[in-house]
Amino acid sequence: MFNQPVDSNRELLVRYSSGERVFKGASLSGVNLQGAWLERVSLIEANLVKADLRGANLREAHLERADLRNANLEGAHLEGSHLEGANLEGANLEGANFDGAIRPNGRVRWR
Known part of the structure; x- marks a missing residue:
């Protein structure tokens, strides 16, 4: 099952809970991951356009080059995450923790 494409929130959460952490290029546009526990997940180059990530735990997540346009990250935990090259245009970042x-842009310590 590892290294297979993921295209739904349910599939992502099931595979994550089974120990899988790498979901490069996942197609998760518009999914509801509100409050999901995805610490240290790798969603490099993932499509997360309009995804609901409110309150999600994405600590130390790898989101390099992920498309997060218009995603809702309100109150999300992104401490120590990697967002190099990510597109956050129009995303709701209210209350999100980026410490x-x-x-x-490659710089550290986003507040």
Whole structure:
């Protein structure tokens, strides 16, 4: 099952709970992952356009080059996450914690 494409929130959560952490290029546009526990997940180059990530735990997540346009990250935990090259255009970042995260421009400590 590892290294197979993932295209739904249910599939992602089931595979994550089974120990899988790498979901490069996942197609998760518009999915509801509100409050999901995805610490240290790798969603490099994932499509998360309009995804609901409110309150999600994405600590130390790898989101390099992920498309997060218009995603809802309100109150999400992104401490220590990697967002180099990520597209956050139109995303709701209200109350999200980016302490120690690497921003899309490569700089550390986003507040």
